[in-house]
Amino acid sequence: MAQVPDRDTCLELLGRMCLIRRFEEEAGRQYQRAKAGGFLHLAIGEEATIVGTTSVMREDDYLIGTYRTHGHALARGTPADAIMAELFGRETGTSGGRGGSMHIFDAERRFMGGYGIVGGNLPLAAGLAFASKYRDEDTVTVCMFGDGASNTGNFGETMNLAALWELPVVFLVENNLYGMGTSIERHSAVTNLSHKAEGYGIEGERIDGMDVLEVRDRVSAHLEEVRTKGRPSLVEAFTYRYRGHSAADPEIYRDKSEVEEWRQKDPIENFIKVCVEDGVLSEEDVQSARDEADETVEAAVEFADRSPEPPLESLYEQLYVVGETMGWYAVDERSPEPHRGELGEDAPEKARDLAETVADRESEIERQHRPGVRE
Ligand SMILES: Cc1ncc(C[n+]2csc(CCOP(=O)(O)OP(=O)(O)O)c2C)c(N)n1
Numbered sequence: 001m002a003q004v005p006d007r008d009t010c011l012e013l014l015g016r017m018c019l020i021r022r023f024e025e026e027a028g029r030q031y032q033r034a035k036a037g038g039f040l041h042l043a044i045g046e047e048a049t050i051v052g053t054t055s056v057m058r059e060d061d062y063l064i065g066t067y068r069t070h071g072h073a074l075a076r077g078t079p080a081d082a083i084m085a086e087l088f089g090r091e092t093g094t095s096g097g098r099g100g101s102m103h104i105f106d107a108e109r110r111f112m113g114g115y116g117i118v119g120g121n122l123p124l125a126a127g128l129a130f131a132s133k134y135r136d137e138d139t140v141t142v143c144m145f146g147d148g149a150s151n152t153g154n155f156g157e158t159m160n161l162a163a164l165w166e167l168p169v170v171f172l173v174e175n176n177l178y179g180m181g182t183s184i185e186r187h188s189a190v191t192n193l194s195h196k197a198e199g200y201g202i203e204g205e206r207i208d209g210m211d212v213l214e215v216r217d218r219v220s221a222h223l224e225e226v227r228t229k230g231r232p233s234l235v236e237a238f239t240y241r242y243r244g245h246s247a248a249d250p251e252i253y254r255d256k257s258e259v260e261e262w263r264q265k266d267p268i269e270n271f272i273k274v275c276v277e278d279g280v281l282s283e284e285d286v287q288s289a290r291d292e293a294d295e296t297v298e299a300a301v302e303f304a305d306r307s308p309e310p311p312l313e314s315l316y317e318q319l320y321v322v323g324e325t326m327g328w329y330a331v332d333e334r335s336p337e338p339h340r341g342e343l344g345e346d347a348p349e350k351a352r353d354l355a356e357t358v359a360d361r362e363s364e365i366e367r368q369h370r371p372g373v374r375e
């Protein structure tokens with residue numbers, strides 16, 4: 001067990017973990033009430049991995065995660081109000097209500113999202129780290145992803161380039177033992193994920209992701225090493241999500257007793273025990289951390305509920321439209337100045353034109369293929 005830090009640090013770690021726990025519980029409740037829409041993936045149980053990591057990052061380091069990242073944003077300092085409002089689809093949300101739970105983003109705090117594509121954040125992390133290196137900055141990117149993501153092609157491709165180009169990234173696998181309903185033994189040939197990037201030249205270490213102090217200790221060593229040596233590394237944090245994969249998960253793939261067993265390792269309760277036994281925190285400190293989390297989350301729900309929906313006229317805003325494009329994708333090899341359809345003010349009109357053109361083409365194709373129609 002790593003050494004217990006000073007009182008202020010303990011209060012900070014406890015406060016963040018309690019806030020994430022409360023926020024997630026409330027997000028689940030608001031989803032049941034249909035206040036929060038789209039998909040919802042909760043990280044209850046994974047708080048120590050998240051907070052242990054972010055607590056040793058510098059403010060100018062980058063963090064990038066998956067679709068299970070309300071906690072990551074909270075840990076980075078994004079206000080609970082803005083995250084809850086994003087879940088509610090409101091204008092005051094982190095992405096103006098357009099992203100929802102899976103796409104929380106806070107560039108100001110260098111929390112670079114929030115991605116729904118499993119493994120899709122890995123190459124982006126390499127890009128962020130490449131930018132740091134290119135600009136000669138000593139910032140490190142921390143890329144957090146799941147055990148399931150370690151099976152994607154993106155994993156191998158990113159490990160190779162990150163090692164080859166000596167990019168400053170800490171790859172942190174949040175190994176919660178499942179990718180949706182598939183256990184790690186059934187989805188990965190190599191189950192010790194700390195070894196999984198060795199063939200690409202990246203060393204890894206396995207740590208206890210339920211112990212916030214161990215996570216802090218080991219991740220800070222990795223950050224230091226990556227920052228000074230300018231080479232990537234990998235950390236596999238063993239953790240567990242108490243809730244299902246998403247809000248709609250009947251959980252037939254695991255026993256209740258397994259969940260119970262992991263609850264005994266609860267990252268918050270165990271940290272409290274360590275702090276109280278050590279004498280660095282009192283029972284009253286713990287109670288006020290819990291109360292504060294309750295108040296912040298209650299206020300966030302009120303804020304989100306009072307916030308306006310984005311106006312209907314803004315439906316086409318924030319969309320990237322290439323004026324002349326007829327298909328679903330385009331290779332843009334033109335000069336850097338804005339082109340027809342790219343300026344914000346003509347975007348809505350162009351988007352409508354494009355939608356109409358596509359609809360016309362689709363009905364033309366459908367007409368041609370209708371039985372009995374021959375031209
Ligand atoms: C490329 C891609 N394939 C499949 C999916 C569907 N999918 C969503 S989450 C998930 C499981 C990922 O598991 P893991 O990486 O372990 O993350 P966890 O959900 O456990 O945090 C899958 C297969 C997806 N979103 N993207």
Ligand SMILES: [Mg+2]
Binds near residue numbers: 146174178180
């Ligand atoms: Mg997983």
